[in-house]
Amino acid sequence: MQLCHFHAGLDKPLFLIAGPCVIESEAMAMNTAAALKTLTDELGIPFIYKSSFDKANRSSTKSFRGLGIEEGLRILQKVKDEIGVPVLTDVHEDSPLDEVASVVNVMQTPAFLVRQTNFIQNVCKQGLPVNIKKGQFQAPWDMEQVVAKAREVGNENIMVCDRGTSFGYNTLVSDMRGLAQMRSTGCPVVFDATHSVQQPGGQGMTSGGQREMVPVLARAAIAAGISGLFMETHPDPSKALSDGPNMWPLGNLRPLLETMKELDDVVKKHGFIENSLLG
Amino acid sequence: MQLCHFHAGLDKPLFLIAGPCVIESEAMAMNTAAALKTLTDELGIPFIYKSSFDKANRSSTKSFRGLGIEEGLRILQKVKDEIGVPVLTDVHEDSPLDEVASVVNVMQTPAFLVRQTNFIQNVCKQGLPVNIKKGQFQAPWDMEQVVAKAREVGNENIMVCDRGTSFGYNTLVSDMRGLAQMRSTGCPVVFDATHSVQQPGGQGMTSGGQREMVPVLARAAIAAGISGLFMETHPDPSKALSDGPNMWPLGNLRPLLETMKELDDVVKKHGFIENSLLG
Amino acid sequence: MQLCHFHAGLDKPLFLIAGPCVIESEAMAMNTAAALKTLTDELGIPFIYKSSFDKANRSSTKSFRGLGIEEGLRILQKVKDEIGVPVLTDVHEDSPLDEVASVVNVMQTPAFLVRQTNFIQNVCKQGLPVNIKKGQFQAPWDMEQVVAKAREVGNENIMVCDRGTSFGYNTLVSDMRGLAQMRSTGCPVVFDATHSVQQPGGQGMTSGGQREMVPVLARAAIAAGISGLFMETHPDPSKALSDGPNMWPLGNLRPLLETMKELDDVVKKHGFIENSLLG
Amino acid sequence: MQLCHFHAGLDKPLFLIAGPCVIESEAMAMNTAAALKTLTDELGIPFIYKSSFDKANRSSTKSFRGLGIEEGLRILQKVKDEIGVPVLTDVHEDSPLDEVASVVNVMQTPAFLVRQTNFIQNVCKQGLPVNIKKGQFQAPWDMEQVVAKAREVGNENIMVCDRGTSFGYNTLVSDMRGLAQMRSTGCPVVFDATHSVQQPGGQGMTSGGQREMVPVLARAAIAAGISGLFMETHPDPSKALSDGPNMWPLGNLRPLLETMKELDDVVKKHGFIENSLLG
Structure with missing residues (x-):
């Protein structure tokens, strides 16, 4: 499918959605977006900048939740205009969807909210491409019903994204079979690493x-x-205001992207032999 | 804690929250509430009537979602007034919380929304007792942070409820240890059978x-x-408009409640020897 | 089914298999068996003494593995003769099955070995009642095939026992549904607490x-x-040579057994309403 | 480490262990070994032929269990001598270990038996390289204790192999993190696909x-x-006498190996950036 300025699919080069978990300041957003643009341009990787204006589901109310929606959207607009990259942000049930949609290029829905039918459909009605995260409590094939609901409101630009599945207590596991199984939705499949x-x-x-x-x-x-x-990704995850323990240091991103790019080329050149066996 | 017209706790008799998944019609709501009141009065089981006015998270948009909030609340008010039982309903992110709170005696939050801080706190701000369902993706001890958020807004009448935990794909498991572990929240623990x-x-x-x-x-x-x-519970689960496969037939409820009542008496008479060992 | 000196089944009173994980010394075995016999006689609970002569599957070779088979069997024989209780022990693939069978009343197979067909059948050929533990990696219904293999060699005195199911890493969960599902084997179901x-x-x-x-x-x-x-159970689990962290202190056993006995009476008096619905 | 005629490790090219699940006949063993040797020689992939002489843990005793150990070992010897490939087979608790060790180049232990200390150590005492499969009920880090036991008897040529982890009922999941975590054992890590x-x-x-x-x-x-x-792998998995549903068709192996070989080259050329962060 057409996604911002490029095509997304198993027969197209890997694209990257990256950025700091939450917008910590204008300077930090601009700097990280610029660094990521430079890096992905050099490597020829289509890129979308991601950052959140609000983290609604923090474990504790003592955690940083963001600069607020107005300031957050102002900064995302600036990133889009001045750095020249498309931007993605995640929305929640109390987000002003049309306001967000007027700024960003791609909307994203949280894993916990994947079963909230009204919400998913309201987001999809905005008409932008939407990245729908699979619930941690869902099987890969459960996303077919979710995508059906999303399409019912007329949006065909849907992506499905895996961010892990519950595995015992306080643990997620990434089932790589799920990435292949979700191809049955007809949507580009994204992995949230x-x-x-x-x-x-x-x-x-x-x-x-x-x-x-x-x-x-x-x-x-x-x-x-x-x-x-x-x-x-974050310039210094140990100082990040959100999700520090799982973000990747911006300074270590280049070698990782180089490996990823080359792997993607090899895999897509050879094709997916399993597709002839998948139902 | 004080809950409607009775006290709830491990040193108090078991109470029951029961009713059809969704309000299918006024007649059906009145009839089931009356039958449940008679039955629980006879057995001496404190009772709260439960039914939903909207099922926001159905698997498919083709499923029945309810009569709508106005009609639903009107019926719940009638059940409360004419049958004389307290009523509970579940709310969602787009529910008019104050309107619901003006009718029901107890509010309930869905498992999928347990990590939505704004939502949980907004519900708790209504001042009614709240039954908070543990997410299927959560460990029992994760409810401590949830209860802390709930209490931050000044509501001390919180219950925690287990409705199963993700166990592989498309399966829930009920970890009975979790019912004991959640005692550490200080809240009455409810099991959703x-x-x-x-x-x-x-x-x-x-x-x-x-x-x-x-x-x-x-x-x-x-x-x-x-x-x-x-x-x-439902008079005929095979014809229920929602959750038929897991509801218990109303006509078979008496023997089940009799067993439950007697078991509860035995267990609470002997006390909980593990409490001296729990942290 | 007939088991030692009593009948076992859902329509018979609960029986107890108990004892220290491993035979630590003759004195300790005799003392614990005597204490358990006195206690269960007083409460009217049919009782089988359990202890292992060898722990083949310790996490580390530095852990205590037992006094050896000869000394272990000598002590079990003495417990049986002098205390007057039936005895059960677990066997492994390198155990001399006929030698063990000449001493004990009931044999038990470890959960890890449930899929070893030769082993299970060789144990069952000894002609004693066998308690077969479900593998942590198995579903309750997988025990039907295991029991079929056991019966193929002519042994009809088979029990199935649940000791937990893998749930994420380093964690077991006890699915109470499995205890009901395993009734389909036609065998008495035992829970390993x-x-x-x-x-x-x-x-x-x-x-x-x-x-x-x-x-x-x-x-x-x-x-x-x-x-x-x-x-x-153990007189002082903190000093036990094996499985200390999960054994129950012998001195705290009476109140637990009293509660258990009374619960079992209530449940079995009312009957199992689900049996009319189970396949 | 040195493994048969090649070196195994994260800094060496990927090696392949492949063959039909069970030895169905001499002709079939010779043909598959010859085909696999030709294919892996052409692609430059170090190769070990695998086939079992006995399947001890079939779900049902009605399943084919093999030609027996004498005939099985005779055929493996012939494959080794006449095709010129090293051979691997799996052993069980009742296998004559020295007899097997006199024929094969590599021994393998089943996942279900990973906690049987005597067995693991007896296999390792044979002095051959051993491929130890992680139990489905184990965490990756649990293999450290298993490897410690294996090394205690003086065998340094140990490999650890992942064949999936229990995930709910009747399902395995492959946690790719485990492949990196097991590097801490110091052993080559093998994935059983x-x-x-x-x-x-x-x-x-x-x-x-x-x-x-x-x-x-x-x-x-x-x-x-x-x-x-x-x-x-099998010439016609639909007719295989064991494990048909999960074997890969021999005729479709070449494109899969070509992709795998090229991926392995890319990954190992770039190195493993996570190793600087792993404990």
């Missing part, structure tokens, strides 16, 4: 993360076969 | 259920030790 | 345990409906 | 499989980073 290494709850006030597993899962997902990779 | 036997997704357009396991899990939970039991 | 609270691996050299959950799960299983309860 | 797609039990008399997911998981594991890949 940084939320997939979260250790939800279980640490008291905040969630933990296994940053060292980001490259392992990112490489695995690309070799399994995906259209896009989602990854949160 | 009918949603716990749901088989979420996986059947295409609707969710399945294992009705035959409702008595097994209900008995087990009561023996593990709980303050209240939640159970959806 | 102490291994079910093990935290396998994950602590380096030894496995951990949640002793405080033993009463919670034991009560729940009895209310779900079982024929027998298996429970390891 | 065909048993990982088994659907254990749950189909009554036999286990099912998702053959279409073999390429997905094989590619993902190679990109995650492994030393070797294990894969069962």
Whole structure:
């Protein structure tokens, strides 16, 4: 499908959705967007900048939730205009959807809200491409019903995104089979490599993360076969105001992207032999 | 804690929250409420009537979602006034909370929305007792942070409710340890015996259920030790407009309640020897 | 079915299999068996003494493995003769089955070995009652094939026992539905309340345990409906040479058994309403 | 480490362990070994032939279990001598270990038996390289204790192999993080791509499989980073006497191996950026 300025699909090069979890300041947003644009331009990777204006579902109300929607959208607009990259943000049930849609290029829905029919349909009605995250409590094939609901309101530009599945307590597992199974939705499949290494709850006030597993899962997902990779990154994750333990350091991104790009080329050149066997 | 016209707690008799999943008609609501009141009065079980005015998170938009909020609240008011039982309903992010709160005695939040901080706090601000369902993607101890958020807005009348935990794909498991672990929240613990036997997704357009396991899990939970039991029931589940496969037939409820009542008496008479060992 | 000196079944009183995980010394075995006999006689609970002569599957070779088979069997014989209780022990692939069978009243097979066809059949050929533990990696209904293999060699005195199911890493969960589902084997169903609270691996050299959950799960299983309860107990679990973290202190056993006995009476008096719905 | 005629490790090219699940006949063994040797020689992939002489743990005793150990070992010897490939087979608790060790080049232990200390150590005492499969009920880090036991008897040529982890009932999931975590054992890590797609039990008399997911998981594991890949293959899986649903058709192996080889080259050329972050 057409996504911003490029095409997305298993027969197209991998695209990247990346940025800091939450907008911490205008300077930080502009700097990270500029660095990511430079890097992805050099490597020839289609890129969408991601950052949140509000984190509605923090473990504790003592955690940073963002600069607020007005300031957040102003900064995203500036990133879009001055850095020249498309921008994506996530919306929640109390987000002013039309206001957000007037600024961003792509909308994203949170995993926890995937079963909220009104919400999913209201987001999709905005007419922008939507990245729908699979619930941690869902099977890959459950996304077919979700996509059917999304399409009912006339939006054909839907992506499905895996950010892990509940596996015992306070643990997620990434089932690489799911990335292939979700092809049955007809949507580009995206793998979220940084939320997939979260250790939800279980640490008291905040969630933990296994940053060292980001490259392992990112490489695995690309070799399994995906259209896009989602990854949160930060100049200094240890100081990040949200999701520090699972973000990838911006300074270490280049070698990871180089490997990913080359893997994606190899896999897509050879094609997906399983597709002849998938139902 | 004081809950409607009775006290709830591990040192108080088991209370029951029961009713049809969704309000299908005024006649059906009145009839089921009357039957449940008679039955629980005879058995001496404190009772709260439950029914939903809207099912926001159906698997498919082709499923029945309810009569609408105005008609639903009118019927709940009538049940409260004419049958003389307290009523509970579940709210969603787009529910008019104050309007609902002006009718019902207890509010309930859905498992999928347990991590939506604004929503949970807005519900708790209404000042009514709130039954908060643990997310299927959460560990029992994760409810401590949820209850902390709920109490931050000044509501001390919080219950926590288990309706199962994700266990592989399209399956829930009820960990009876969790009912004891959630005592650390200081809140009455409720077990939802009918949603716990749901088989979420996986059947295409609707969710399945294992009705035959409702008595097994209900008995087990009561023996593990709980303050209240939640159970959806219907005069003819095979014709129910929602959640038929997991509701318990109203006509078979008496023997189940008799067993439950007697088990609860035995367990609470002996006390909970594990409490001296729990952290 | 006839089991030692009593009948076992959902329409018979709960029986108890209990004792220290491993035979630590003759004095300790005799003392615990005598204490357990006195206690169960007083409460009217049919009783089988359990202890192992060898722990083949310790996490580390540095852990205590037992006094050896000859000394172990000599002590079990003495317990049987002098205390006057039937005895059960677990066997492994390298156990001299006929030698063990000449001493004990009941044999038991470990969960990890449930799929070893030769082994299961060789044990069952000894002609004694056999308690077969479900693998942690198995579904309850998988036990039907296991029981079919056991019966093929002509042994009809088979029990099936649940000691938990893998749930994420280093965690077991007890699915109370499984206790009802395993009734379809036609065998008495036993719940192992102490291994079910093990935290396998994950602590380096030894496995951990949640002793405080033993009463919670034991009560729940009895209310779900079982024929027998298996429970390891020790005079001082903190000094036990094996499985200390999950054994129940012998000195605290009486109140737990009193509760269990009364729960079992109530549940079996009312009957199992689900049996009319189970396939 | 040195493994047969090549070196195995994350800095060496991927090796392949492949062959039919069970030796069905001499002709079939010779033909598949010859075909696999030709194919792997052409692609430059170090190769070990795998086939079992006995399947001890079939779901049903009605399933084919093999030609017997004498005939099985005779055929493996012939494959080794006449085709000129090293051979691997799996052993069980009742296997004559020295007899097997006198024929094969590599021994393999089943996942279900990973906690049987005596067995693991007896196999390792034979002095051959051993491929130890992680239990489906184990976490990746639990393999450290297993490897410690194996090394205690003086064998340093140990490999660890992942064939999936229990995920709900009758389902396995392959956690790609585990392949990186098991590097901490210091052993070459092998991924078993065909048993990982088994659907254990749950189909009554036999286990099912998702053959279409073999390429997905094989590619993902190679990109995650492994030393070797294990894969069962058969000329006509639909007629295989064992494990048909999860074996990969021999005739479709070349394109899969070509992709795998190229992915392995790319990944190992770039190195494993996570190793600097792993504990």
